[in-house]
Amino acid sequence: MHKLYRTDRLYAACNSLQLQVHTVGWAALREYSNWIRKFERAAKHYGEDPVVRGVLSGLKRFGFRYCYSPLPISHSYLSSAPAENCISDFMSVASAGYPDLYEMMTPLSEIIGQLKNTEENPLLRKIIHLVSGRYGSSVAVLVLSSAIVSELQSVLDQHCQGVPTAVISKWQLKNLDVHDNLLIVGAPHWYPEHIIDAPRSPNIDIVVFEWIKVALNLREHFEEQLGVVHEPIRSVSSTQQIATDADQTSVIDLVMPSIDWSSISDRVRDNIETPDRADVKVNALLVKLAGDLYTSFLYSSSARVLVVDTTTSGEALDLVYRDVSEIEAGDLVVLRTEGGSDLLVPIANRLLGKSANELRERQERWKAKISGKVQQSDLDTVVRRLRQLGGKRANANNVRNWMSLNNHRPQDYSDFLAIMRLIGEENKARLYWDGARSLERAHRKAGFVIRKLLLEQVRNADIISLQRTGRADFSLDYEGSGTISVIRIEAVSPNVFEVPEYRIGQVFKEESSWLG
Amino acid sequence: MVARIGSMIPFDIQYFADYWRPLPYWCRFFIEVGLWVAAYSKHYRLRLAISVPSRDYAVSFISLGLVYGANSGHKDYSRYFEMLCKLEPGTPLVFIDNDRKKKAIFVGTAKHPVTNEIALRIQLESRRSGGLTYYIRKKDAHRIILTEGQAITLPANQKGYCLNANLDLIGLLFSTEKPVSFLTSSSYDCLIAGTIGSIREEITETVLRFDLKGHCKEGYIADIIRPRRMVGDLGYRSDIISPLNDTGIDSGDTLAVLLDGAKAFFERRVSYERYSMVVVLDRTESKYFDAVTDINEQFVLNNRKDPNLLPQFRLKVPPGIYVSISGERRFSIAQALQNG
Secondary structure, eight states, X not given: OOHHHHHHHHHHHHHTOEEEEEEEOOHHHHHHHHHHHHHHHHHGGGTTOHHHHHHHHHHHHXXXXXXXXXXXTTSGGGOSHHHHHHHHHHHHHHXXXXXXXXXXXXXXXXXXXXXXXXXXXXXXXXXXXXXXXXTTSOEEEEESOGGGHHHHHHHHHHHOTTSOEEEXXXXXXXXXXXXXXXXXXXXXXXXXXXXXXXXXXXXXXEEEETTBOOOOOOOOOSTTOBSOOOHHHHHHHSSSOOOBSSOOOXXXXXXXXEEOHHHHHHHHHHOOSOGGGGGOEEEEEEEEETTTEEEEEEOSTTOEEEEEETTOOOSSOEEEEEEGGGOOTTOEEEEEEEOOHHXXXXXXXXXXXXXXXXXXXXXXXXXXXHHHHHHHSOHHHHHHHHHHTTOSSOOHHHHHHHHSTTOOOXXXXXXXXXXXXXXXXXXXXXXXXXXXXXXXXXXHHHHHHHHHHHHHHHHTSOHHHHHHHSEEEEOOSSTTOOEEEEEEEEEEEEEEEEEEGGGTTOOEEOSSOEEO | OOOBOOTTOOSEEEEEESEEEEOOHHHHHHHHHHHHHHHHTTTEEEEEEEEESOOTTHHHHHHHHXXXXXXXXOOOOHXXXXXXXXXXXXXXXXXXETTEEEEEEEEEEEEOTTTOSEEEEEEOSOGGXXXXXXXXXXXXXXXXXXXXXXXXXXXXXXXXXXXXXXXXXXXXXXXXXXXXXXXXXXXXXXXXXXXXXXXXXXXXXXXXXXXXXXXXXXXXXHHHHOBHHHHTTSSOOEEEEOSSSSOOOOOTTOOEEEEESHHHHHHHTTTTTTSEEEEEEETTXXXXXXXXXXXXXXXXXXXXXXXOOGGGOOOOOOTTOEEEEEEEEOOOHHHHHHTO
């Protein structure tokens, strides 16, 4: 479809926007929400107490999932196990330390039981009802978390046959796609303002639990602006409730949990596998990726990351390097999420040709000899001896690295010469050194080859599916080739954090990092 | 029915998407904004901010209006002719011969052998092959283009190079008689800072049909705005730069700088402060409200000392678009001295 025509449809949607709110009841979830409010009020007496903060955050997260996830109750995403663990952890310490909260906690298991025993998720039932009533037009169902996009799509495909339905996340409402109908699951203020203010559909239905406040409170644009804000947008942005199909009693302004970046940064620092390597600290931006994954990007003037360029509309995806300071939520970043080292050796050997075996044997020989020296005496003795023999950077950590077959050679020739002197191979030092350098070069080239092959796959990825799910993994048909993933950035830390250098770019999962 | 553009543009426009469709009102609005800026930026250093649901096509059509507005008036080539007469003999030139451009050097001035009026003498071929020389009268001065290059040697004969220009469309919009005059001089009537790939797509891949009193010509926005990075040095009227990477262009004749998006705004607002500025902000951008806050602060400051320009902006703003206008009055040196 022509770009200008598509853009015109978008302006037409702005011109004829219709908004309707549909409320859903669920007694058990409402009771849970009320309980959370009371517990939160009582918890305020404990200030920033980490135990109280932890249990409150865990329970809010559990309740919030139910508020935005129209999935069958039996679905693992709605499992009550995290909440039950939270409760039991808290109860083990609460009777002594937090007696009033302990008391409050008693009826919670029963409320959760009622939730789990509900036969059908009322939110899902309402959505199926609304979607099925849109015969003859397409429906996009907007959900808060990209983690449930595929799951909900399968459910709706099963129940809403005959109505083309696409489950989408908020990131897909930035492009030029205009949907006949847009069904927003949850309160509009959980989403960016543009979903209402720059609508991608002329018909927007908001489906929300009846006790959740709907008002969006859109911000003003320009001082003394020209151009009229469309009436439906004005009404939803006013503090007054807009017309709904149910009575409004005791609405709750449910605020979406936000990310606790400090706890993520602690996590990066605490999970240090090799303490020696934690010495070098660098400034980094912490980044939340789709699927509760996190990573960190080096924050410096020259640091760049590879992202998908969504501004071009060619058939193949364009990949461009972007300054780390420029990255923002919504960007699709290319990251290595799984090794690839296993494939390095065969490709490097191929690049080295006939000399590969000899070079590797030579490498193994000197590494075995230095390891033997450590076994004969101890690491500290070997370090001392290497220093005496001219090793400038000899320390316990470096010697451990030099013994490893994953490391090709010391950075400095003087260290290598000290090793050769220690193992009695000084006359072959230059030969061994050149061999180690050849191996290193071959491994680096092999890394480039693998990366190139993987990036070729990325370029041919299906952008629509990528935008819906927020993640696509790419690997080669060889075992051990590793995986490159294109993952959507969902949030970027507002501040820079200090993290160990070797953790930069490592991807890790973290589910309990939300502020209540 | 073909929708007619407001009073400021004397032609209708259609675009081709499977079939010819009337250009939507929001596109015409952007063209009108460009025309308005072209008219008012002579007297004001303007600050226009436009909030849109999507940035697509906004700066492309604004630039079309701006370049059209900057060049639609009648041009008198008398002064240009006088300037050419004073050139040093041997100065390299480009001569437009129908739809081809040819190398030439300035020889001097002489009386035209037929009309007896003063004419330029330009040489197109080397002496060895006869040294073909043309007389160029004042009315044809627009066919001579001054080049910035070094001294040249003329070939024995030359067919010339095809002009990279849609002369039919230029002829329709600007001057039916002398379309090449549009190429005689170059200027940065507008500078666009934005995503080059998507702007290039909009200005080179959307076919438009311009209809002036029943005469129709087809072409692209690029045919009119002629960005230097796409047409080279011959008759450019604008340029597109990346918000981050390109070095800025500093030009005295620029009517306005178009900043496409919040990123372009934050990166370029200081370096282009002295120009009129049109900022297009997409409400889906993450830095949208940061830019709005900045613009509002400037609006309050400007309106404290200068007249509110809002009442003078009489265009009907389409649904989904919000506009903010402020500006500082430009003074001539004499006026500035008078005002102390």
